[in-house]
Amino acid sequence: MNLLLALLVAGSAVLGVIVGGRSALAKQWRASLVAYRLHLPAALTPEDTARWLGMLAACTHGPKWSLVPESPLVLEIEADHRGIRHYLLFSERRTGQVLSSIRAGLPGARLEAAPNYLRRPFNATVGAEATATSRSRPLATERTDALSSALLASLQPLSKGEVIRWQVTFTSAGTPAPIHAAAPRPQDQWWSSYLLEGEAPPDAEAVRAARIKQKDQLMQVTIRLGVQTSSRPRALSLLNRTWSTLHNTNAAGVRIVRRFLASQDVAGRLKHRSLPLTAWPLLLSTAELSGFVGFVGAEHLPGIATGAARQLPPPMRMHRRSVTLGLSNYPGMTDRPITLGAEDRLRHLAIVAPTGAGKSWLLARMILSDIDAGHGVFVIDPKGDLISDVLARVGDKDADRLVVVDAARREQPMGLNVLGHARDEAGRELLVDNVLSVFTSIWSGFWGPRSDAVMRSGLNLLVNARGMDDSRLTLVDFVPMLTQPGFRQRLTKQPTVPPTVRDYWQRHDQLSDGDQMATIRPVLQKVEAFTSRSAIRLMLGQSKGIDLSAVFRERKVVLISLSEGTLGRETASLLGSLLVSLLWQTTLARVTVSAEKRAPFFAFIDEAPNLMRLPLPLSEIFSQARGLGLGITTALQFLTQAPDTIRAALLGTVRSQLTMAVEHEDAVILAKRFSPLTVDDLKGLARFEAAARLCVDGVTQTPATLTTLPLDEPTRDPDELATASRERYGVPRADVEGAIAARSTPPTASFGRYTAGATT
Structure with a gap:
């Protein structure tokens, strides 16, 4: 009796040590977690998902003697009245491996850091945790796509204040021993860990089933579902709506069932992302697990956004003394600026971006950067908002260099004699x-x-x-x-x-x-x-006006607002085209200046197809401009609206190109040059995101993706500098x-x- 009691005490002590050790390591794991929002590509298949899970199984494959499985990962699907979002949580030291698996296993998917997600409270009103009636028999993998679609569909619609969280924690189950047709020998007792109490020893059919299950990598899995609402009956209704979808994978001899755990216990495990301290409740192959992560069928369901652009790393070489276009959005490299050097800018930059994509902010930052660097600048803005953004942020040291021309202002007009x-x-x-x-x-x-x-x-x-x-x-x-x-x-x-x-x-x-x-x-x-x-007459009717040759020599900053809303589109287009011809005429005159004395001068022409109407082919103009020290940044909303000659020059002669989210027709044209980005990627760029093919040291690099930077807060009233410029250069009407x-x-x-x- 004493011996039995001693054995029980010793066993309890060993179990306590194991559980305590696992608990401590699990706590360390939770403290190391980082969260990323996962944007799914369109038209994923169960095979794609299983392949990716297999890669994660490989990178979480740890030694059998480890107290805690090697860095489990957590996939959480959170749904509320705004929609459905996927989040991936993993130990920070696993970032490189996980990102590599995303690139290789889920082409077109993208990760976006979501640090606030880990701090977001979730207190489930009701919860449930899953287990299976058999660990050795496979679920119906032929219906994993149906499970995935049904699972996602059950998460919507929701009312404001209602939240559903689907949590899947998984890690590699290691490599199992071979399956023998005969009864297992004592040294091959792997069955004992797979059998639930009351299961019969394996027969031939069971062996075949186990071999099917073992065909793919095996994962230790925990699946939990929680619903947060103000009403418990409503919470139970929502929980049952989602839980019932799990019946899609039931097969002969195996079903997904709820564990006998109190709802509040599950709610606590959900909230704290608890790891099993003894045995994992589910053993699933990657093919089986692919249905539970909710990737397949997402593009056809309301409330979930797919088709976001994949992220590409920045070029290895970047110039420090250059203009910054934005920051890389590539996971793990989001602090790296995407830049374009002054010499490469003389090979020109073309920007394609519809209204609302963030083009004006990008142009404004580039212009302000050039002004701050002391370069000469010439800007034509059809609407005037870009000029106002720039004027509101120009520093005092550059105020005297500004020449601000507003075509709609009739008092003290400034002249440009074309x-x-x-x-x-x-x-x-x-x-x-x-x-x-x-x-x-x-x-x-x-x-x-x-x-x-x-x-x-x-x-x-x-x-x-x-x-x-x-x-x-x-x-x-x-x-x-x-x-x-x-x-x-x-x-x-x-x-x-x-x-x-x-x-x-x-x-x-x-x-x-x-x-x-x-x-x-x-x-x-x-x-x-x-x-x-009257506005045109007062501007173009001045015999002298502003001398652009002096603007080049003295590195002044000419900001021209065409005031399209006041003058009309056709008049503004004609005026802008005449001013571009004047710029080009002045640029050609630089041939008399020795090459070493030609300081770089940068022109920004918005709505370029409407303004660049010169007798020479545009490709020849770009080529000559580089030799004369003029770098041109052109911007347009739609490539398909540009004449063929202009489109060919922008995509062929201009060495750097940047695009924001575009329509399908433009995406088809650009995808040929922005590979490996696809048509869907170029259409799926978010606001203030861009893809860029940049010229670095004369060599066009592979495409990179980036996030443009917001403008700084205004520091002055833009009318202040515009008025001062009119007083300096204008003439009474x-x-x-x-x-x-x-x-x-x-x-x-x-x-x-x-x-x-x-x-x-």
Whole structure:
């Protein structure tokens, strides 16, 4: 009796040591947990899920003598009135292995760190924990997809305040001994650990069943379900709704049943993510377990989002002295900036992003970075919001470099003469080609040979002649030149006008009044409709205006708001295109500056397809711009809306490309260049997420994914700097109107090189 009592005491002591050791190690494991939200790819199969679980079985395979299985993982599905979310919890030291398994086993899936999830309270009103009636017989793996879909479907709908948590904890069960057809020998007593009390010893059919179960890796598993509501009857109803789906996997000789545990005990285990201290309640193969993790069929169910873009690591090399596009969103590397160096930016950057994706914030941060670095900057913003974001955050040290042009402001307007910056005959001819190509492109459906001849000859006359006050002529003078014969004839008589231009207008003047009007009417109507707008007239009608050559030399910052909402889309597009032609004309003039003295200058052109209308192919412009020290960042909403030539240049000649979430048609085009990202990946990018193919040291890298950074809080009123810029560079409206009239009004006395009283 004493011996028996001693044995019982000794056994209890050993069991206590084992349980105590397991409890202590389980506590350490819980303290080491990190949480990630798992975004599932679309159209996963049970085979995909089982393959991934097999990889996790391999990385959690530990020694048999370990007190606690090697770092279990926890898959939790949490559902509330907002939807269904998957979370994966594991020991922090396992991060590398788990991430590798995701990349290899679940292509297209992505992990997003969720540190707050571990601190989120969950106090289940009712709970249940699962076990099986047999550990050796396989569940119906042919119905795992039905189980997964039914499980997810049962989690919705929910009312506000109701939460369901499905918790699956699993780890490798190790490698079992071989299965023998004969009765097991004493040294092969693995059956004893698999049999429940009352199970019969294995017969031939049982051996076959066990071999089927053992075909895939085996996992030790705990499955718990908890419901948190304010009403216990409602909680029981929701629990039964989900628990009943488990019957999908019942098979001959094996069923999933509830353990005989009090509901509150299960609720506590759910909350604390308790590990079994003695035996695990379930032994499942990876094929069986694949139905319980709720991956399959998610894309067809309400309340769960699938199809998020996979994450790709950043390039190995990045330049420190560069502009930051964002931070890598690749798990384990989220603190690494994604950057683009100044030299590589001269090979240009194209950004594709629909409205609302976060494009404006990205552009604003890049512009502010360039301003802070002391670079010269030229920005054309069709709407004006981008300019306001930049002005609200510019530092005091850069305020004096700002030239802020708002096309809609009529008081103290700032001028940009698109015809006034050519310095020689070749430059004037190129300028005419540039401006003519803008009008031809805008009105291509209503433009014929006669209109082309009138426009070309008129522009050639304006760039080669001077106004009656000896000032340079502007595009605003085009209409008076057409409609006032006396003014036109005074211009053609100037010795600087080429003979071919003079001959054209002399022939025109020999026509009858009716024929003259028939010739010029198509062009006159279009140009007059454009230049008669007071905002356009006051900006483009200034003979001098802002000297972009000085802007390049002095590294100033030109911020132009086209105010599309005020001027109208077509007018803003025409104005923007003319300003881009002026930028290009000024860039070409840098050829006279030695290469070592050409400081990098960066242009940002939003809605680029509507504004980049130049006579040269865009690919040639990008190529020439690099050699002249101009780096161009173009942005557009939709590739499919861009002309084929522009699309080809943006995807072919521009060496760096960045895309945010795009529509299907654009995703099909971009997927060819952003592989291994797929069409679904490019469509599934979240707001403020992007995929980028960047040029580093002249070599285009493999794509990377990133999260763009938010703008800093505003530090000033944007109108403050805009007003200061107008006061510095603007001209009173009355003076502008007076100068426009003076250029076409014949002088009353001898003036300069021309004599008063010249007749028609």
